[in-house]
Amino acid sequence: MPAADYPSTLSRRRLLALGAASPLAFGVGAIAEAHTESPARGKRPMNELAAFDFIAEFDPMWQRTRIYTMEVAQMMPADRYSYRPVEAARTFAEQAMHIASSIYGFSAAIRGEQLADTPSFDTEGATKEEMLEILDGSFDVLINLLISRTPDQLEERIRWQRRTQGEATHSKRGAALTAWHHAAHHRAQMIVYLRLNGIEPPGYID
Numbered sequence: 001m002p003a004a005d006y007p008s009t010l011s012r013r014r015l016l017a018l019g020a021a022s023p024l025a026f027g028v029g030a031i032a033e034a035h036t037e038s039p040a041r042g043k044r045p046m047n048e049l050a051a052f053d054f055i056a057e058f059d060p061m062w063q064r065t066r067i068y069t070m071e072v073a074q075m076m077p078a079d080r081y082s083y084r085p086v087e088a089a090r091t092f093a094e095q096a097m098h099i100a101s102s103i104y105g106f107s108a109a110i111r112g113e114q115l116a117d118t119p120s121f122d123t124e125g126a127t128k129e130e131m132l133e134i135l136d137g138s139f140d141v142l143i144n145l146l147i148s149r150t151p152d153q154l155e156e157r158i159r160w161q162r163r164t165q166g167e168a169t170h171s172k173r174g175a176a177l178t179a180w181h182h183a184a185h186h187r188a189q190m191i192v193y194l195r196l197n198g199i200e201p202p203g204y205i206d
Contacts, residue, residue, distance in 0.1 A: 076194060078128040095189055107179075110146070111145060121134070
């Protein structure tokens with residue numbers, strides 16, 4: 001799927017707000033300048049600058065992750081979505097829905113409550129198109145939630161119980177990063193599934 005289909009959420013929602021103050025546009029100098037005293041605006045705290053910079057950097061990476069994950073998910077034919085390499089492994093469909101359900105789970109942890117519009121991630125009876133729609137939409141759920149949070153809220157600590165490794169503690173910003181590398185981990189497994197079915201996966205988006 002072409003990158004043009006997924007314009008940056010940040011550019012859609014915050015372009016005017018970022019303006020010339022964007023640290024990505026003007027580099028470290030802009031961060032240092034923004035932290036200085038000014039009669040007009042005062043001094044911005046460093047934790048706010050760190051969170052501001054995090055959103056600006058995380059969003060384009062998240063959109064690239066979305067594009068590549070969707071390309072991998074689309075490559076497998078619908079009649080092979082039930083494929084699993086060994087009995088103990090998830091099917092290709094279950095891998096896709098596991099990515100989506102985990103993104104919703106991390107989003108719920110960041111929000112502090114279950115999301116009201118959480119879909120069913122059950123693969124039984126679901127079509128490839130339905131699962132692709134759920135997977136695609138999960139990426140919007142997380143980034144839109146992050147953008148709606150203040151810098152201080154992104155630094156709040158949250159806890160959740162992991163299935164095999166006990167309790168985890170992260171900032172909400174850290175939870176977003178965990179969602180990112182978790183998606184990459186399971187997408188890599190989906191790429192192996194493609195190879196095992198004689199399908200060359202799409203080229204990696206760096």
